Amino acid sequence: MGYKIKTESVVPYKYLCKWRLLDTNEGNNPIVKVAGVSGEYILNEVASEIWLLMDGRRTIRDIASIISKKYEEVSISEVEKDIIEFLDQFEQKDVIIIDYNSLFPYKKLNAIREDKDE
């Protein structure tokens, strides 16, 4: 990513994508399937959990705090590291915006080349 994220203030959010929960047996953790401009993805359990917590209001710290409380043996900073890794990966795929600002909700799409061609 090349810069340090202020996890206490940065709000990640879903970007230009559709998503759904996969049908799972009762009692299982939900699994999320996402379709964005770069393709379709099935998230693992932890990524799905992060996905469901990204509501455009919670900061990375908020999300980390919720997950850390659930899995008591993991610290917030460790969870934050995992979240940032996930966010970075899915930001590249254009299905999330890391620093969502409702007044200017835009990011550069990696799927779009800016150079002139044809």
Add this chain to the structure above:
Amino acid sequence: MNKSADAVLIVPPSPYPGMSMLFPSLTTTDPLGIGYLISYLKKKGINKVYGLNLYNGLKNINRFSEYIKRKKTKVVGFSTMTENYNNGIRLARIVKNILPSTTVVMGGPHVTFTDEETLLESCVDVVVRHEGEITFYELLDCILGGRCDLSKVDGITYKENNQIVKNKHRNFIKNLDVLPFPERNLPDIDGILMKLKEITPSRNVVITTRGCPGGCKFCAATAMSGGTYRMRSVEDVIEECNYISSLSKNNEIFFGDDTITANVGRLMTLLKYLRKGKIKWAAESRVDVITPELAKEIVKAGCIGLQFGVESGDQRVLDRMGKGITLVQVENAIKYVIDAGLNPVSVACSFMIGIPGDTRKSVKKTLKFIKYLQDKYGIAAVVGITVPYPGTYIWRFPEKSGILRIVEQSYERFSVDNPVMDLENLTHEEIRALYYDYVVESIHHPTRYQKSLFQHFHKGKGNYYGEIQKIYFE
């Protein structure tokens, strides 16, 4: 030079991620609500009134603050729908912070039905309910005059001594021809809007009527207009169309009426006039008024696109929602307009998934009906999720409508791709899944219309979106 203002009217940004970068021609249309207010105020002699169209985003909040400081305005008005209401509140707080004595007014379809809730926000002083031209003028006249008695301004709700006061309803404007043409090309703060318009001309929207006589339970138009239907004179409409065509590179008009076809006699007169000019136009229509004869007249009059609100492929759901159409009428209307010469890809039918009363089976019926219409006629389908917007019957009477609960508390998330209701027979996650599967199926098996949309997104194909991206991030 004194740059202070009597009033600044603002459309707040849409919070929807990325929307304006993908569909700029739809999101850069002129906001006619504040456009009409500004032109009406100027007609009444209040000239120091400015508009800001921030719908496509506000990148630089400091520049917004500086603008407000510079204008030293006595009144700031925000016109919002449900999705950008929260952003309106965010900007209203900034305004109050900078100019504490400025009166902050909110108007538009959302706050018309949530006036008391809106006034719980300390940054909002007055809510203008329903159509705003005369109400806002009287309010402004009252405030600028310095001896303001808000109790005499019909159509507002306001705060007085920590109490919320709701004045009596203002009658709707009967003769719409008294309104001047709305002010257009309102700027934004960052200069993005005008650059977007340069590379993609936005739709020129003209409103020829106000209100809707229909009773669709998922739509707020009837409540917004009190069930009235008022029409501008055909001469006035044509004059505005010609005026717009003379100004714009794009001479296509979109008639943005709730329903332009409610009075067929008047529609025929309008078509007669349109036929004489060179204006190309599109509009929304109801299927139940389309006859083979009317379809021919519509196409002869320069129509290049029609959108029909179909909503469901299940007659039971349509009846329950008070839509007042049949599936046979839907197919007939499509057939008639295509036979009359309209390009099938310009015939769009809109549908909803997750209508109160929907079941898994009824949604499947809707999706099957869409596929049938697309395969047989090659039309475009626009599919979204039902949203219980304030003012709709389903919002006012959720239990009677079959809504178990609203699962989303933030108005920002009320959008047609995000389910916010659990229904009697479908949870919001089931609705989301049905919608997702439809969208993904469309991507894998696109219709001709969808192919034309998707081709823009392929990497390396032209640089249209690259240019848009540059505008946003340069």
